[in-house]
Amino acid sequence: MAEAEAAERAAFRAQQPVVLSISRLVKKFGSTTAVDGIDLEVRQGAFYGIVGPNGAGKTTTLSMVTGLLRPDSGTITINDLDVWANPAQAKKIIGVLPDRLRLFDRLTGRQMLYYAGTLRGLDNKSVRERSDDLAAAFGLEDALGRLVADYSAGMTKKIALAAAMIHSPRILVLDEPFESVDPVSAANVIEILQKYVETGGTVVLSSHSMDMIQRVCDGVAIIVQGQVLAQGTVDEVRRGGTLEDRFVELAGGRKAAEGMEWLLNSSN
Numbered sequence: 619m620a621e622a623e624a625a626e627r628a629a630f631r632a633q634q635p636v637v638l639s640i641s642r643l644v645k646k647f648g649s650t651t652a653v654d655g656i657d658l659e660v661r662q663g664a665f666y667g668i669v670g671p672n673g674a675g676k677t678t679t680l681s682m683v684t685g686l687l688r689p690d691s692g693t694i695t696i697n698d699l700d701v702w703a704n705p706a707q708a709k710k711i712i713g714v715l716p717d718r719l720r721l722f723d724r725l726t727g728r729q730m731l732y733y734a735g736t737l738r739g740l741d742n743k744s745v746r747e748r749s750d751d752l753a754a755a756f757g758l759e760d761a762l763g764r765l766v767a768d769y770s771a772g773m774t775k776k777i778a779l780a781a782a783m784i785h786s787p788r789i790l791v792l793d794e795p796f797e798s799v800d801p802v803s804a805a806n807v808i809e810i811l812q813k814y815v816e817t818g819g820t821v822v823l824s825s826h827s828m829d830m831i832q833r834v835c836d837g838v839a840i841i842v843q844g845q846v847l848a849q850g851t852v853d854e855v856r857r858g859g860t861l862e863d864r865f866v867e868l869a870g871g872r873k874a875a876e877g878m879e880w881l882l883n884s885s886n
């Protein structure tokens with residue numbers, strides 16, 4: 619986005635209320651500290667990206683934010699509501715796209731949206747109307763009658779995203795929403811999400827696509843080994859370079875070819 623526009627948006631964003639606050643969050647799995655004291659604040663209307671190398675703790679963090687995984691310590695509040703003290707209330711205002719999709723895939727797309735909507739308390743008519751709107755927005759009109767088990771990876775991602783949005787949540791937490799999604803569909807999804815944040819919704823997503831984050835997000839956090847090493851507006855974090863350069867610098871540089879002589883010499 620243009621620099622002046624980005625600065626204007628950042629100034630506006632700084633005046634918005636904090637909708638997600640993460641404080642001193644810790645999660646260990648045995649001897650592995652997956653999340654090591656994370657502090658983060660996300661304001662209303664933000665399009666916020668969380669990036670980090672594989673195993674950095676992104677999914678673990680987002681699972682705790684959405685009430686799926688209990689933290690060892692620390693607090694998470696959404697709209698001033700402590701997620702782990704009031705999980706049922708908090709979940710009403712969150713839409714979740716989890717990382718490892720475990721869907722009821724013996725349902726058709728329409729049945730899955732019906733299930734998601736009804737579970738969130740919507741009546742039949744609203745579910746039907748919203749399902750049609752979402753299917754059109756995600757280009758899934760022709761797939762609604764088919765079993766989700768038979769969807770491609772990208773289609774599965776899109777139906778899960780539609781299910782996450784059907785109850786019009788105030789905050790969407792999306793773990794790698796663009797993985798396997800083709801570029802045209804990704805652009806459509808981004809457009810939908812941009813409209814959503816323009817009308818006061820908030821998006822928090824994790825992604826490995828630095829280009830996309832740099833292009834569409836206004837805030838970003840770089841997480842490495844369970845800690846936030848940089849956070850702020852995308853311009854603050856990238857410091858004049860690209861987000862990818864800053865990411866590689868903080869993640870410890872490239873070292874892929876070291877010690878791989880056996881492979882590199884294999885054609886001799």
Ligand SMILES: Nc1ncnc2c1ncn2[C@@H]1O[C@H](COP(=O)(O)OP(=O)(O)OP(=O)(O)O)[C@@H](O)[C@H]1O
Pocket residue numbers: 647650651652670671672673674675676677678679
């Ligand atoms: N259920 C679990 N049991 C044991 N260890 C786990 C569990 N879940 C995550 N971990 C470990 O916690 C660390 C953080 O994992 P996490 O999935 O949060 O990383 P990530 O940043 O989402 O990675 P990726 O980009 O590869 O998806 C890793 O070392 C992982 O092996």
